Amino acid sequence: MESALQSKFATLLPHLDEHTARLYLGSEALSLGRGGKQKVSRLAGVSRVRINKGIEELTSPSPSVSMATEQRIRKKGGGRKLVKEKEAGLMEALEALITPHTRGDPMNPLLWVSKSLRHIEKALWEKGYKVSHVTIGELLKSLGYSLQANRKTDEGSS
Numbered sequence: 001m002e003s004a005l006q007s008k009f010a011t012l013l014p015h016l017d018e019h020t021a022r023l024y025l026g027s028e029a030l031s032l033g034r035g036g037k038q039k040v041s042r043l044a045g046v047s048r049v050r051i052n053k054g055i056e057e058l059t060s061p062s063p064s065v066s067m068a069t070e071q072r073i074r075k076k077g078g079g080r081k082l083v084k085e086k087e088a089g090l091m092e093a094l095e096a097l098i099t100p101h102t103r104g105d106p107m108n109p110l111l112w113v114s115k116s117l118r119h120i121e122k123a124l125w126e127k128g129y130k131v132s133h134v135t136i137g138e139l140l141k142s143l144g145y146s147l148q149a150n151r152k153t154d155e156g157s158s
Contacts, residue, residue, distance in 0.1 A: 002043060009044040018074075019057075026054025083135050090129050094139060097123055113145055 005028070013021055025044060029036040029051050037055075041048045084090050097120060098113045113120070117133035117140075124131050131139075 002039070005039075006043040009040075013044060022050055022054035023058055024054070025051045026056075026058045030055060030058070083131055084139065087129050087131065090124075090131065091139070093124060093127055093129060094120070094136070095143070098140070098145075113140065 012024070016024060025040055025046060029040040032039055037048050037051050040046070040051055098115065103114055117136050120136050121131060121133040124136070
C-alpha cells in the first residue's frame with residue numbers, strides 16, 4: 001500500500017499547483033486516519049505544515065476568498081525579495097571589495113576575481129552584510145564575472 005501511495009504522489013504532485021497539491025495531500029491524510037499526516041509527509045516528501053494547511057482548507061466552511069476571485073496561486077509581489085534590494089549598498093561594497101582583485105584578458109570581455117567567494121563572504125560579513133557565498137557568486141555573475149579563470153595566464157606579459 002505504501003509503495004502504491006508513494007508512486008501515486010510521485011506521478012500526480014508534479015502536475016498540481018500549490019493550492020491543489022495541499023488539498024490533495026490533506027485529503028489523503030484524512031482518508032488514512034490516525035497517523036495519516038506522518039505517513040503522507042514521509043511518502044510524499046512534504047512538510048506536515050503543508051498537509052495541515054491542506055486539511056484546514058478542506059475543512060473550512062467556504063473556499064478561500066482569494067482563490068474564488070483570482071486564479072493566482074501567490075499574492076502579487078509575493079516571494080522572497082532579492083538580497084540586493086534588501087541590503088542597501090551591497091553592490092557598491094561588493095564592487096569596492098573586488099575591484100583590486102579583478103583579473104581578465106584585455107582582448108576578451110571575460111573577467112574574474114582572484115579572491116574566493118568565501119573570502120569575499122567573510123569580508124562582507126565583517127562590513128555587516130549578511131550574504132552567502134552562493135549569493136555572492138550569483139551577484140558576480142550578474143556583473144559579468146566568471147567564477148574562475150579559464151586557464152592560468154601571465155597577466156602583463158606579452
